[in-house]
Amino acid sequence: MSENIIRFERGIPGFLDEKEFIIQSFNEVYDLGEDSPFYFMKSVQNKDLSFIIINPFLFFPDYEFQLSNEVIERLGIQKEEEVAVFSIITLKDQVKDATANLLGPIVINTTNRQAEQLFLDGTSYTTKHPLFAKQEALAGGE
Amino acid sequence: MLVLKRKLNESIMIGDDIEIKIVSIESDGVRIGIEAPRELAIYRKEIYLEIQQENQGAIAKDTMQAKQLMDVLKQYKGDERIGDK
Numbered sequence: 001m002s003e004n005i006i007r008f009e010r011g012i013p014g015f016l017d018e019k020e021f022i023i024q025s026f027n028e029v030y031d032l033g034e035d036s037p038f039y040f041m042k043s044v045q046n047k048d049l050s051f052i053i054i055n056p057f058l059f060f061p062d063y064e065f066q067l068s069n070e071v072i073e074r075l076g077i078q079k080e081e082e083v084a085v086f087s088i089i090t091l092k093d094q095v096k097d098a099t100a101n102l103l104g105p106i107v108i109n110t111t112n113r114q115a116e117q118l119f120l121d122g123t124s125y126t127t128k129h130p131l132f133a134k135q136e137a138l139a140g141g142e
Numbered sequence: 143m144l145v146l147k148r149k150l151n152e153s154i155m156i157g158d159d160i161e162i163k164i165v166s167i168e169s170d171g172v173r174i175g176i177e178a179p180r181e182l183a184i185y186r187k188e189i190y191l192e193i194q195q196e197n198q199g200a201i202a203k204d205t206m207q208a209k210q211l212m213d214v215l216k217q218y219k220g221d222e223r224i225g226d227k
């Protein structure tokens with residue numbers, strides 16, 4: 001399991017004391033027997049603290065941003081292949097209204113397991129992109 | 143809070159290696175240049191607060207609800223935007 005632990009040297013905003021998280025796929029947690037684009041990001045020291053994260057590119061294929069030299073240096077990134085990106089999901093009362101935080105992606109160096117939540121300042125991304133936007137359109141609203 | 147008066151192109155040093163410079167002064171705002179070591183992340187406060195607030199609201203409390211994400215996704219399948227992986 002320890003190979004799935006990632007380390008945020010400075011914590012994440014709102015949870016600055018939480019430095020280590022473990023990433024587990026829904027498949028692993030719920031024994032789905034199928035691939036899932038959803039993962040839990042669970043605090044190692046606080047069992048009650050977990051987030052749901054996704055690979056944003058599966059839901060938002062046009063999503064893109066540049067890693068600054070500062071981030072590349074802080075995370076010790078050597079090559080693009082070792083970078084993993086996740087977005088945190090916020091669940092609403094209705095699960096179909098779930099949103100993804102594309103303004104603050106989580107970037108991980110999969111080689112050394114260092115992670116950081118970035119702020120894509122100066123982009124049009126927000127903290128609340130509907131995950132199931134198309135379905136809502138098909139349903140014609142409620 | 144320490145308050146200092148600065149004019150255009152004047153700077154403030156914080157410690158030995160952080161410099162904050164007034165780059166331009168306009169009617170609707172001030173442009174500030176910052177030089178700091180790379181280990182320091184720099185951001186506008188409102189962005190930081192927005193991310194902080196979103197993070198706090200994103201704690202996964204209800205695992206049953208989380209699991210429903212899979213059901214919603216299944217209904218949503220057929221949409222080529224979502225891959226099989």
